[in-house]
Amino acid sequence: MSPLLSNAILLSLFLLSLAMVLTLWRLFKGPSAQDRVLALDYLYIVAMLMMLVLGIRYASDTYFEAALLIALFGFVGSFALAKFLLRGEVIE
Numbered sequence: 001m002s003p004l005l006s007n008a009i010l011l012s013l014f015l016l017s018l019a020m021v022l023t024l025w026r027l028f029k030g031p032s033a034q035d036r037v038l039a040l041d042y043l044y045i046v047a048m049l050m051m052l053v054l055g056i057r058y059a060s061d062t063y064f065e066a067a068l069l070i071a072l073f074g075f076v077g078s079f080a081l082a083k084f085l086l087r088g089e090v091i092e
Contacts, residue, residue, distance in 0.1 A: 001057075009057045016050045037081045044074030 023046060027039040048070045055063030 006057075009053055012053050013050065013057075016046055016053065020046050020050070033085055037078070037085065040081070041074065041078050044070055044077070048074070 020043065023039050023043045027036055027043065030036040030039055048067045051063050051067035051070060055061070055067065
């Protein structure tokens with residue numbers, strides 16, 4: 001791995017970690033439930049991106065599969081939370 005790529009990966013992991021910390025702050029401090037749901041959506045997107053960057057760093061397919069699972073469960077969770085906020089129930 002070239003030093004430029006290694007430094008870019010470390011910088012991106014640092015920035016993604018910073019984004020995750022700020023998102024967690026919004027998740028706990030958010031004034032409304034909609035803000036918290038959006039923060040949770042962004043949190044799973046940042047986690048997925050972090051897994052993809054780690055997959056590039058370690059050249060492992062396992063990280064890409066984990067990122068796919070995070071995206072899948074995040075979408076299902078976002079859908080369930082949005083439905084709960086709109087109707088007050090998830091299962092009809």
